[in-house]
Amino acid sequence: MTGGPAEGAAAPAVSVTAVVVTFNRRALLEEALAALAAQSRRPDRVVVVDNASSDGTAEAVADGFPDTDLLVLPRNIGGAGGFGAGMARALDAGTDLLWLLDDDTVPEPDALRELLAARDRATAADGPPALVASRVVWTDGRDHPMNTPRAKPRTPPAEREIAEAAGCMPVRSASFVSVLVDAASVRERGLPVADYFLWNDDFEFTTRLLRGRRGVLCPRSVVVHKTKEFGGADADPGDRFFYEVRNKIWLFSGSPGLAPPERALYAGSTLRRWTRTFAGSGDRAVLRRAMLRGLRDGLLTRPKPTADLLREVGVEVPDDDERRSR
DSSP: OOOOSSTOOOOOOOOEEEEEEEEEEEEHHHHHHHHHHHHOOOOSEEEEEEEEEESHHHHHHHHHHHHHEEEEEESOOOHHHHHHHHHHHHHHHOOOEEEEEETTTEEOOTHHHHHHHHHTTBBBBBBBSEEEEEEEETTTTTGGGOOOOETHHHHHHHHHHHHHHHHHHHEEEOOTTEEEEEHHHHHOOOOOOOEEEEEEHHHHHHHHHHTTTTTEEEEEEEEEESSOOOOOOOOOGGGGGHHHHHHHHHHHHHTSOOOHHHHHHHHHHHHHHHHHHHHHHHHHHHHHHHHHHHHHHHHHOOOHHHHHHHHTTTTOOOOHHHHOOO
């Protein structure tokens, strides 16, 4: 691989659609949308997917942000389904890049500009990276442990040199808190698996998108993730541990995102994290019941095809995308 465009050459203009998924967090969403509107390089379009909120979210978006493309779903299909629906909508309208953000994510004013600049700097003979992730911090400025992209193991030297020259770090996966993804790559490799509902949907999607391709973390693009508490993914999840267990089994047994050696590596990491989760839990009986349910469903069921689930809420997905997102 070689370096990016010649110095002084103007990069071709690209269109960016921001996709934000929300559920009953109107105030945080309004703050996030205001931050999108204040970007030094604003997205060309903003799609908000309202997962059947009951707190007046849809009315607030329609009144306060009338230029937003608002998609109100008839029921809550989780973050996984919401991002699938929003990305399908954005792809259908035509876009070059998708900027994926949670509703409690507030990007700093230059966040998108820095993502695009990093993408240009990291362009090489094989094209630009398929994914550029932001640095995610908590409200006090500390790096948020819940959203740290996974560094790419055994990165080829040439790939590492390209990333470092761009002021970035090679990554193997990223979260939906703030990530810029190539629309053509999504069309080729498919939408997130909507039936995950929540947890591991972004890990599965980004590893699938990045298998055999380059992705980078751009530290100069900063977003604030306004979670209630500061903590990592091994914090006590209660009943929601069901999704962690079921989805990890679905991922390791069926996703094309990971090569066999990677599955072994991440499976070991998962078991260590589950051990920490149990050790720190205040109610291990709840976790145990959730784990047993997750093990049962993970082993005995498979995810519903994404296109089928999205059609149930009125979002059409081409058949080709359905096959790629199974």
